Amino acid sequence: MSVPDTKKTPLHEVHDELGATVTEFAGYLMPLRYGSETAEHQAVRTSAGLFDLSHMGEIFLTGPQAGAALDHALIGHLSGLAVGRARYTMICNAAGGVLDDLIVYRLAAETYMVVANAANAATVRAQLIERASGFDNATVDDRSDSYALIAVQGPRAQGILEKLTDAPLADLKYYAILAAPVAGIDALVARTGYTGEDGFELFVSAGDAVRLWQAVTEAGGDDLRPAGLSARDTLRLEAGMPLYGNELTAETTPYDAGLGRTVKFDKAGDFVGRTALTALADTPPGRTLVGLVARGRRVPRHGYDIVTSDGTPCGIVTSGAPSPTLGKPIAMAYIDAGHADDTDLAVDIRGKHEPVDKVALPFYRRTP
Amino acid sequence: MSTVPETLSYTEEHEWITEPADGVVTIGITGYAADALGDIVYVSLPQEGAAVEAGEPCGEAESTKSVSDIYAPVTGEVVAVNGSVEEDPGIVNADPYGEGWLFKIRTNGDSGDLLDAPAYSKLIEEA
Structure with missing residues (x-):
């Protein structure tokens, strides 16, 4: 399949060799699955899975005012983030609508890496440039094309990566990041993910992606299998994690999505969306996820x-x-205020009303 | 690429159908369809005894990413359904032309447009 203007990740040929079923996602040709997506899902839950996430955007903010600029641009308090730590946050419009959900890593006192969804990376970059323009000493640099992102997720992820690096992975906390060679390749190693399992995300130069993928594959042996976007989606859904475009949109506020805790009013200066979000914070949302x-x-x-x-x-x-874990169909849904406590809900599945039970999120929580 | 058995007929909806034996045909989905759907987790099939009409939906197949209608390729009466695939839909992925058959229809002879194996192969090559 050849689609004009569709980007390929540095691992495209590796996916082809593995016989992946590919799909166009956010402008990239991405592996949907390599074999059985259910087996890929189970591998991540019970052992380890390997993902190519090179479509994600990596946008750097650097300079003495990088933290202040992010405090203004995003709803989180990033100047308060410790070096070597990461935070889940969002970029909102003036009305409080979500433009993207992000993970921001503080790599050094004056260096932040903002990881954006591929479909929104251009928007995030443009908004960060505009919103940082009032800060003299903050530079925005989109390095998405220079970076590849490979995730190793699952209970055996740490053991596999320990074969390839001397970095103290056991001491690396959830939502923390360090720089270390992995298989001799300079990498940023983050203990983050989107699967509900323990795991790592490895940011490396695009030119090193194939070498790192092969080294991890070799180290993982039978304990590791490549996993595609299909498994990634069921994994994050079981873990109750929102997906931009589904649970989050520009018409959705953090409060609608039950993520009001990510809005930090207790920071210096104004931030985009503050007025709208301040009002929303005290208003019961019109719908509940x-x-x-x-x-x-x-x-x-x-x-x-x-x-x-x-x-x-x-x-x-x-x-x-x-x-795959529950053996039943699961869903996330917005329920209008007034019906959030209803116990006899159904879903209209192609004309027939099929009963569903409301449950607390997440559907799946790993045993520590 | 999955092979397309020579002895079967096919529909544009990616189902296969046998030659009638005593007026009864067996129906399933093609290997191409099974691959394209990914892991099939649920199939709903017509009831035994149901009257079905060529080209009309009479069941559905749910996979991780999508749900697809299953169509009756011929008009007639459903005389058998494969209970094994209702119990374990993964059989359709594993053996779409064999153990993964879906249902049998006693046909009155009316069918929609059917393709022979070369024509179906061409269809999926162009897909």
Whole structure:
């Protein structure tokens, strides 16, 4: 398949050799699955999986005012982040709508790396440039094309990577990052992920991606299998993690998504969205993000209506899939205020109302 | 690329159908379809005894990423359904042309447009 203007990651040929089924995602040709996506999902839950996430955006902010600029641009308090630590945060518009959800790593006192979703990287870059323009000593540099991102996720991830690096991985905390050679390749090693398992994300030069992938594959042996976007989606859904475009959009506020804790008002200066978010903080949201488990075997999917017992629409499914871990279909959905406590909800699955049970998120939590 | 058995007929909806034996045909989804869907987690099949019409949906297949209609390629009465694939839909991925058959129809002879193996091979090459 050749799609004009579709970007390829530095690992594209590796995926081809592995026989991956590829799909266009956010402008990139990405591996959807290599074999059975269910087996890939289970490998991450029980052993380890290897992901190419090189489509993600890496945007650097540097300079004495980099932290202050991020405090202004984002809803989090990034100047307060310790060096070597990471934080989940968002970039909002003036109305409080979410433009992207981000992980920001503080690599040094004056160096931050903002990791954006591929589909939003251009927006995030443009907004960061605009929002940082009032700060004399903060430079925005989009290095997305220079970086490859490889994730090793699962309970055996640490053991596999310890074969390739002397870095003190056992001491690396969740949401922390360090710079170290891995298989002799300069890497930023972060204990972050999007699977609900322990694991690591390795940022390396695009030119080193194939060598690192092969080294990790070799070190992992039978304990590791490559995993595609399909498994990544069911893994994050089980873990109750939002996906931009599904649970989060420019019409969604952090409060709608149950992520009000990411809004930090206690920081110096103004930030984009502050006025709107201040008002929203004290207003019950018009809808609530909930977890649903289907009683039957048909799968509630993105865009399907939620209905009350008398068939009145009262919400919409944002993500849904058969859950490999639960063995049942699961979904996240927005339920209109007033119906959040209803116990007899159903999903309109192609005209038929299929009963679902509301459950607390996440659907899956790893045992420590 | 999956092989396309020579002895079967096919539909544009990626189903296969056998030659009638005593008026009964067996129906399944093609290897190409099974690969494209990914892991099939649930199939809903018509009831035994149901009257079905060529070209009309009569069931569905759920995979991780999508749900697809299953169509009746011929008109007639459903005389058998494969309970094994209802229990374990993964059989369809593992053996789409064999153990993964879906249902059997006693046909009155009316069918939609069917493709022979070379025509179906061409269809999936162009897909």
